[in-house]
Amino acid sequence: MLNPDLVGRTFTSADSVTVTKEAIQKFAEVIGEKNIDVAPPTFAISITLEQSQSLLQDSGLDWSRVVHGDQKFEIKRPIVAGDQFHCSSTIESARNVAGNEIVTVRSDLNSGSDLVVSTWSTLVVRA
Amino acid sequence: MSRIEIGTELAPKTFKINRELLIDYANASGDQNPIHQDEAFAKSVGLPDVIAHGMLTMALAGKYLSEVSGSQSVLEFSAKFIKPVVVPAGVDVSLIISGKVTDVTEGVAKIDLLAMCNEVKVLGMAKGAIKI
Numbered sequence: 070m071l072n073p074d075l076v077g078r079t080f081t082s083a084d085s086v087t088v089t090k091e092a093i094q095k096f097a098e099v100i101g102e103k104n105i106d107v108a109p110p111t112f113a114i115s116i117t118l119e120q121s122q123s124l125l126q127d128s129g130l131d132w133s134r135v136v137h138g139d140q141k142f143e144i145k146r147p148i149v150a151g152d153q154f155h156c157s158s159t160i161e162s163a164r165n166v167a168g169n170e171i172v173t174v175r176s177d178l179n180s181g182s183d184l185v186v187s188t189w190s191t192l193v194v195r196a
Numbered sequence: 197m198s199r200i201e202i203g204t205e206l207a208p209k210t211f212k213i214n215r216e217l218l219i220d221y222a223n224a225s226g227d228q229n230p231i232h233q234d235e236a237f238a239k240s241v242g243l244p245d246v247i248a249h250g251m252l253t254m255a256l257a258g259k260y261l262s263e264v265s266g267s268q269s270v271l272e273f274s275a276k277f278i279k280p281v282v283v284p285a286g287v288d289v290s291l292i293i294s295g296k297v298t299d300v301t302e303g304v305a306k307i308d309l310l311a312m313c314n315e316v317k318v319l320g321m322a323k324g325a326i327k328i
Binding site for chain 2 (some may be wrong): 119144189
């Protein structure tokens with residue numbers, strides 16, 4: 070059960086994540102994308118999923134029971150190799166539907182003071 | 197590429213998903229959840245078999261969206277994961293993506309995507325916005 074006091078709170082990673090050309094290439098290869106000058110549109114999830122899990126690990130959320138319900142990306146500019154991001158994750162909402170907990174987590178990837186990509190993940194924690 | 201205007205239907209494209217691709221996606225994305233790799237584990241938690249990462253299906257739909265005017269043109273992209281893509285051992289599962297332009301305003305096209313697997317819709321409300 071998610072601690073309700075955490076709704077609306079933002080957790081920011083202490084360390085930054087640097088995007089490598091190899092990481093973009095590996096992701097691009099899986100989907101058959103030949104252009105690796107920029108990262109594919111959903112590449113941000115490879116950063117935000119892990120970051121938000123570690124930021125929210127003490128939230129009471131049982132990650133082993135989590136199913137991904139929906140996902141949204143807003144991309145201000147494409148991610149490129151060499152980008153250094155700090156990730157901030159906010160629990161935007163949490164509600165209980167038929168015993169399942171439905172939690173929406175927003176994660177922002179910031180480069181310096183610029184917001185580059187925002188991701189919203191709705192997670193269903195099965196009862 | 198056909199002209200992009202309201203009502204333009206984008207040609208469908210088929211992507212093959214198999215167990216090897218799931219391992220490649222797990223390694224590329226960092227999502228090593230065993231339901232996407234380990235048949236015994238997947239069945240132990242009530243799934244019919246190994247299922248694809250929802251985000252792999254979405255990544256492939258993102259590739260489809262990128263083909264309209266490049267990866268750098270994608271501004272927004274969202275989808276719901278409404279049905280799992282079941283991936284039995286030794287089988288190439290076909291994911292068929294198609295799209296339709298629903299709006300073009302000030303150089304931004306909105307596209308509704310349809311993602312079908314074995315004649316079942318696997319993504320709901322799949323929508324993208326791209327610079328054209």
